[in-house]
Amino acid sequence: MVRDGPAPAPAPGEVAIELLAAPITPLDLLCASGTSYFGAPATPYVPGVQGVGRVDGRTVWFPTTAGMRPGDGSMAAVATAVAEDLVELPDGADPVAVAAAGLSAVAAHACLHARGGLTSGETVLVLGAGGVVGLSAVRFARAAGARVVAGARSPAARARAAAAGADVVVDLDGGLDELAARFTDACDGAADLVLDPLFGVPAAAALRALRPGGRMVHLGSSAGDTSPIDSATLRSRSLRVIGYTNNELSRAERAETLGAVADAVADGTLDLPHERRPLDDAGAAWQRQAAGTADGRIVLVA
Numbered sequence: 001m002v003r004d005g006p007a008p009a010p011a012p013g014e015v016a017i018e019l020l021a022a023p024i025t026p027l028d029l030l031c032a033s034g035t036s037y038f039g040a041p042a043t044p045y046v047p048g049v050q051g052v053g054r055v056d057g058r059t060v061w062f063p064t065t066a067g068m069r070p071g072d073g074s075m076a077a078v079a080t081a082v083a084e085d086l087v088e089l090p091d092g093a094d095p096v097a098v099a100a101a102g103l104s105a106v107a108a109h110a111c112l113h114a115r116g117g118l119t120s121g122e123t124v125l126v127l128g129a130g131g132v133v134g135l136s137a138v139r140f141a142r143a144a145g146a147r148v149v150a151g152a153r154s155p156a157a158r159a160r161a162a163a164a165g166a167d168v169v170v171d172l173d174g175g176l177d178e179l180a181a182r183f184t185d186a187c188d189g190a191a192d193l194v195l196d197p198l199f200g201v202p203a204a205a206a207l208r209a210l211r212p213g214g215r216m217v218h219l220g221s222s223a224g225d226t227s228p229i230d231s232a233t234l235r236s237r238s239l240r241v242i243g244y245t246n247n248e249l250s251r252a253e254r255a256e257t258l259g260a261v262a263d264a265v266a267d268g269t270l271d272l273p274h275e276r277r278p279l280d281d282a283g284a285a286w287q288r289q290a291a292g293t294a295d296g297r298i299v300l301v302a
Contacts, residue, residue, distance in 0.1 A: 002282050005046075008072065010080045015082055017053035017062055019279070019302040022074040024289040027048060030138055031067025048074030050102050052095040059095055060086040061102070061258055065176020075282055077302050084251060086260045091122035093266040100274035101136060101299045103246050105261040106254065108136035111195050111217040111244050112144070114253070122146030122192035125183060125209060127202050128222065129166060132297055136180040136261075137195045138164040143269050146193075149186045151202060160273065176201050176228060183209035190214065200224030207233050207241075215240040276301050 033042030051074030062081035066073025108270040112118045124141045128134045129150035142165040150166035152158045158169045168186045190211030196203045200223030264270035273296030285298045
């Protein structure tokens, strides 16, 4: 529901931000449903865990804790955020495109580089490659000189991964043994790094495609909360499985990685499908994003 409300009053250490763009993200949908591990939010509240806006003549990206803690988020004409959390955007970075990438692209970049230790020439297997995290990972891995194998379930998602630059695109349908063989063949014998926002059967199959000493960075469970990973696969190849969440980033790490994302948007490295909708259309846009019928991520613009 969209309605008028009083102007926000920044708390000590906060600033008021004139909104330019606020994405509707999976975390927003999860928090609003009351099913996230943060619990049901106090209502009413304004959702929006991140946004891009203007303050003191600067264009900045900003995070909020809406839905995770009491307080309002970015989906308002004027929002508030902690001043130390603001990240100034470079000239040439489209605010809406940065908002569409946002923390999803931060996660992809951090999983590949800070946590995954990606180096040029390695083979990266990206699961869930048709979503924002996966597409960001495909583009970042390609920019780093990696060979990219992308896994996605729907034909549309596989087409998006191919357009983003994946060298090989794999269908995720099938059982564990079939999928593991498909991954291994696509990776020419063995992958060096797996980025996994899915878990479930795809994660277990991808582990079987890793070379000895290979690593998987795991950051989501959209294919299942559990996975049929077997002990022999992990131990026989001395594999590393690394869990990741954006919440573990320090303020400085988040700012540095968001800066890399914004630079990639500005220079054209990161070009993600997204849809702009006016803030007044937030209700209908929210329903379309939740239903999965939007053309990429919907970004509300003031």
